[in-house]
Amino acid sequence: MKSISRKTIDRALLYIRALENLLKEKRDKISSLELADITGSSDVQIRKDISFFGKVGTPRIGYETKKLKDILENFILQNNVVHIALFGVGNLGKAILKYPGFQTDKIKLVAAFDKAKSKLLKEINGIKIYPVERSVELIKKVHAEIGIIAVPPRSSQEVADIMVKAGLKGIINFAPSCISVPKNTFVKNIDFSIEILSIFSHTQFQK
Amino acid sequence: MKSISRKTIDRALLYIRALENLLKEKRDKISSLELADITGSSDVQIRKDISFFGKVGTPRIGYETKKLKDILENFILQNNVVHIALFGVGNLGKAILKYPGFQTDKIKLVAAFDKAKSKLLKEINGIKIYPVERSVELIKKVHAEIGIIAVPPRSSQEVADIMVKAGLKGIINFAPSCISVPKNTFVKNIDFSIEILSIFSHTQFQK
DNA sequence: TATTAATCGTTACTAATTTCACGATTTGCT
DNA sequence: AGCAAATCGTGAAATTAGTAACGATTAATA
Numbered sequence: 001m002k003s004i005s006r007k008t009i010d011r012a013l014l015y016i017r018a019l020e021n022l023l024k025e026k027r028d029k030i031s032s033l034e035l036a037d038i039t040g041s042s043d044v045q046i047r048k049d050i051s052f053f054g055k056v057g058t059p060r061i062g063y064e065t066k067k068l069k070d071i072l073e074n075f076i077l078q079n080n081v082v083h084i085a086l087f088g089v090g091n092l093g094k095a096i097l098k099y100p101g102f103q104t105d106k107i108k109l110v111a112a113f114d115k116a117k118s119k120l121l122k123e124i125n126g127i128k129i130y131p132v133e134r135s136v137e138l139i140k141k142v143h144a145e146i147g148i149i150a151v152p153p154r155s156s157q158e159v160a161d162i163m164v165k166a167g168l169k170g171i172i173n174f175a176p177s178c179i180s181v182p183k184n185t186f187v188k189n190i191d192f193s194i195e196i197l198s199i200f201s202h203t204q205f206q207k
Numbered sequence: 208m209k210s211i212s213r214k215t216i217d218r219a220l221l222y223i224r225a226l227e228n229l230l231k232e233k234r235d236k237i238s239s240l241e242l243a244d245i246t247g248s249s250d251v252q253i254r255k256d257i258s259f260f261g262k263v264g265t266p267r268i269g270y271e272t273k274k275l276k277d278i279l280e281n282f283i284l285q286n287n288v289v290h291i292a293l294f295g296v297g298n299l300g301k302a303i304l305k306y307p308g309f310q311t312d313k314i315k316l317v318a319a320f321d322k323a324k325s326k327l328l329k330e331i332n333g334i335k336i337y338p339v340e341r342s343v344e345l346i347k348k349v350h351a352e353i354g355i356i357a358v359p360p361r362s363s364q365e366v367a368d369i370m371v372k373a374g375l376k377g378i379i380n381f382a383p384s385c386i387s388v389p390k391n392t393f394v395k396n397i398d399f400s401i402e403i404l405s406i407f408s409h410t411q412f413q414k
Numbered sequence: 415t416a417t418t419a420a421t422c423g424t425t426a427c428t429a430a431t432t433t434c435a436c437g438a439t440t441t442g443c444t
Numbered sequence: 445a446g447c448a449a450a451t452c453g454t455g456a457a458a459t460t461a462g463t464a465a466c467g468a469t470t471a472a473t474a
Contacts, residue, residue: 007431009408013401018385031451038385040394043451044433051453059439059452082407091302098298101383101400146407170406176308178225178245186409187247188402193308194220195395199377200289200353201216202393214461238421250421251463258423266422266469 004075008049012072014039015046019069031062082107085144085168087159088151089114089129092174096150097124110142111135115155132162139166146170153177160187211282215256219279221246222253226276238269289314292351292375294366295358296321296336299381303357304331317349318342322362339369346373353377360384367394 018038022030032043032050039046050056050063053071057063073079084102086093089112096102102109112127113135114120122129130138139147147163149156149171156175163171163185170186173179176194181187225245229237239250239257246253257263257270260278264270280286291309293300296319303309309316319334320342321327329336337345346354354370356363356378363382370378370392377393380386383401388394 004412005430006409009412010401010405013404013408014385017383017398017401021384033451037387040385040387042433045431047452048432048454055453057452058441060441060450062451076408077404078411080407080411082403084403091305095298095302096399099399101398104400107400107403145410146403148403169410172402172406176224177228178221178247180244180247184413186406186413188406190397190402191224191308192303192306193311193314194217194224195379195397196289196291196314196353196355197220197284198217199379199393199395200287201220201283202213203352203376204285204287205211205216206391206393212460240421249463252461254422255424255462262423264422265471267420267471269421 002052004052008052009076011039011041011045011049012076014041015049016069016072016076019065019072022065023069028065029062030065030068032057034062077106081105082146083142083144084109084146084148085111085113085135085139085142085163085166086148086150087113087132087135087163088149088155089116089119089124090150090152093150094124096148097127110144111138113138115151132159135162136166139163139168144168146172149173149175149179151175209259211259215259216283218246218248218252218256219283221248222256223276223279223283226272226279229272230276235272236269237272237275239264241269284313288312289353290349290351291316291353291355292318292320292342292346292349292370292373293355293357294320294339294342294369295356295362296323296326296331297357297359300357301331303355304334317351318345320345322358339366342369343373346370346375351375353379356380356382356386358382 015035018035032046035046036043053075056068056071084107086096086109097109097112109127112129113132114129115132119129120131145168147168149159151159153175156173156177157179160171160179160181164181173187173189176191179187222242225242239253242253243250260282263275263278291314293303293316304316304319316334319336320339321336322339326336327338352375354375356366358366360382363380363384364386367378367386367388371388380394380396383398386394
């Protein structure tokens with residue numbers, strides 16, 4: 001059996017979000033073309049992605065919104081709640097702690113760490129901030145799976161090492177620096193500067 | 208002549224960042240293999256990317272750090288300073304306003320807008336916050352090229368429309384919602400929840 | 415100056431991804 | 445019931461991206 005591709009997964013997450021919004025609007029049917037319009041993809045791409053999960057739609061009608069959402073979610077997220085550990089409670093870290101998208105049923109921020117004594121034991125949005133020294137112990141205790149690096153670049157490798165040690169299998173790195181980790185640890189780098197320069201370059205080189 | 212690919216551009220931006228760091232450490236030579244180690248890419252990939260810009264390296268030695276950085280920057284960024292307009296000064300917007308990476312010579316945050324009366328006329332990090340009503344006028348005046356959406360999802364389309372009207376050619380959308388824009392406007396969506404679920408899924412499906 | 419070892423640059427190959435084209439299916443209509 | 449229209453699902457073609465292999469080049473060394 002063919003395994004699912006990363007790209008299909010990422011697009012499916014986008015589809016899921018769109019389907020949730022459609023459900024809120026009581027739209028119970030959706031065609032690949034409409035979903036393409038909403039998500040900025042193409043109808044063929046969507047049908048191809050969905051075909052991985054079997055025959056889900058009905059010709060002439062399209063897909064049942066709820067059914068499609070359930071199928072995608074069940075396969076991709078498998079009823080998991082993702083537990084997050086955050087390192088760095090500066091401006092960005094605070095924004096993440098307060099991010100409304102994490103109060104959902106799928107993602108739960110369970111631990112936050114910082115070096116600065118002044119920030120410790122405070123609570124933001126119901127999450128206590130602990131000293132970095134206790135991080136490995138606490139991450140294991142709360143069973144976090146994914147870590148977020150929101151510290152200055154000079155400390156990012158140090159934090160990455162801690163995360164690996166604590167058993168985190170995925171890392172989102174907001175620091176503008178490369179980190180090195182074992183091959184079985186997934187890293188997604190989000191460097192605001194690079195994102196902006198990337199978009200800008202694309203506007204320059206578009207045909 | 209073949210045109211440069213988006214992927215090459217994005218990787219080149221990563222190379223540039225790495226080269227800048229190497230320069231700070233007074234490293235004046237770098238091989239494709241070392242650069243691959245740092246950036247998490249492969250040496251072949253790097254040589255292939257760089258080959259687009261001509262013969263830059265010298266066999267047996269590698270690349271001159273400064274020369275390579277200059278070549279990449281000159282081609283991709285063309286000595287431009289990218290001017291940014293920010294919409295939404297909530298938690299995330301504030302973090303962006305204070306983001307140290309934007310005080311560089313390449314990126315300049317030039318305008319910030321919010322709906323809330325209470326936030327107007329305040330100044331964060333030297334940038335005044337203006338009412339959304341004045342945004343089209345001001346964006347044109349300061350010649351911003353790229354817009355950042357950091358407003359709640361229900362307002363994101365409205366903001367996107369304003370950005371298009373004001374002539375912005377690239378948009379970074381932090382709102383967890385899809386926006387629709389003309390084809391010649393580039394959009395990069397960064398949805399924290401989706402990024403996390405994506406990483407998590409990849410850890411689940413890794414072979 | 416010839417030799418050696420390292421590293422670049424490039425062509426050919428392989429893999430992954432997207433797009434195309436079209437048959438199959440289903441519903442609604444007459 | 446039969447037909448028409450819409451939409452799915454999919455194998456094949458086309459495109460794009462990445463990898464491997466290796467010749468070409470250069471600097472260091474004996």
